[in-house]
Amino acid sequence: MEPLPLDDRGLAYGDGLFETVLLRDGQPLLWREHLARLQRGAERLGFTAPDADTLRACCAEAPAGLAVLKLIVTRGSGGRGYRPPDAPSPRLRWQLAAFAAQPERWRDGVRVRHCRLRLGRQPALAGIKHLNRLENVLARGEWQDDAIAEGLLSDSHGQLVEATCMNLFWSRQGRLETPRLAYCGVAGTLRDALLSKLAISEVEAGPEALLDAEAVWLGNSLQGVWPLVQLDAAEGACLRRWTLDAHHRLLQDAGHALLGYPAIR
């Protein structure tokens, strides 16, 4: 694979997209969802993503067992300054690495905090997995304590959006809900698949929704589904604890079935 030229717009402006795909013995999981999101993103940004066969070929040299494929598709070089080239030549780069999930987080649940950073609202970029991720980097830089597994992000209007690299789900009075991602956030492929499999409502809700929730989960297509056992404020105080029970396994089972991960009992 050739190194990326210094004038590539992916580096210059974050003008591109990425996907991180779970592979099991070289077979990509949620592949249809990853392809669809990449396609949606490319349409939104105004260039053409590589075709499915080209992308599938990136899995060819995957190691046995669990691995992660990172795909980066940029608009390529060219244009004058920010102006996109009239006929872009998108560039594909990829990396393969072995991957290990964290079964103890499936089983025991995780402790999570609210982030101080608020996501800006930009509907033109909401939902897609583009390369402009400084907000996530700054949010993830807010804590170093490894006992905190993830950080929850709200937007500038105080509405819940996601965690720094996972989507957020909860149940209130037996109803499954997840934040609507109309203004910001990444629509995860596991989220996409769960939405078409379960009755999950996309809602606008502030952090108080979590205090009323019977169960809260974080999930993505690499890690599977983590139930929350503790939620802390950005300042550190514990806001709520949950005791894991059968109800917490509901969304987890559905997610893990999609990824070939075990059901936890």
Next chain:
Amino acid sequence: MEPLPLDDRGLAYGDGLFETVLLRDGQPLLWREHLARLQRGAERLGFTAPDADTLRACCAEAPAGLAVLKLIVTRGSGGRGYRPPDAPSPRLRWQLAAFAAQPERWRDGVRVRHCRLRLGRQPALAGIKHLNRLENVLARGEWQDDAIAEGLLSDSHGQLVEATCMNLFWSRQGRLETPRLAYCGVAGTLRDALLSKLAISEVEAGPEALLDAEAVWLGNSLQGVWPLVQLDAAEGACLRRWTLDAHHRLLQDAGHALLGYPAIR
């Protein structure tokens, strides 16, 4: 210069900063302002920018006459996902190219349009020149007509911010004003220098401010200062025309003195 490794966080997340510097016979213009902005940006993102001597050495092989130096400083590789590494090793890359200004735009002024895209508000990233520039790319992609020199950007609250790659200035009742950049936008080095040289107020103002303005200008450290002769709506209708007179040369003269560009008469 070594190619950028594929795991560099500048490519992966836009986790870095850039500067584009005007050089005249190898001498950088507004160098102090460029260094200061890079330093501010690095502090905001939480890593250390290369020192002034290292950056100055990038000018060494500049061609004679006008040239542009593009500096890119990324957080380097490492970390786990979005999590920044505890001890980052920032990476510096640069490019030199000949540059030609556009004297006809200095002299005759420019026609400009409003963009449809609204900038999201993100105070954590406002003012610095980071690598997350998809908003600018999308905005610049809104028009192909070369008769339109630039596009004006307002934010999600309808406040004027900047143009896609230039800062915005105007005079109303003889007072010079420019948008305050507390929520979004890039604080240009020419803007910084003009703010310390002239009495320019940083204000919150909507697009209607321009309809009342005696003169409107766009400026940056490469192009110098362009007076507006026509402003169009995003839909194309002409909103306002200006006839250039001595008043229009005021801010232009000040900006051009800073860049060694001529005063226009």
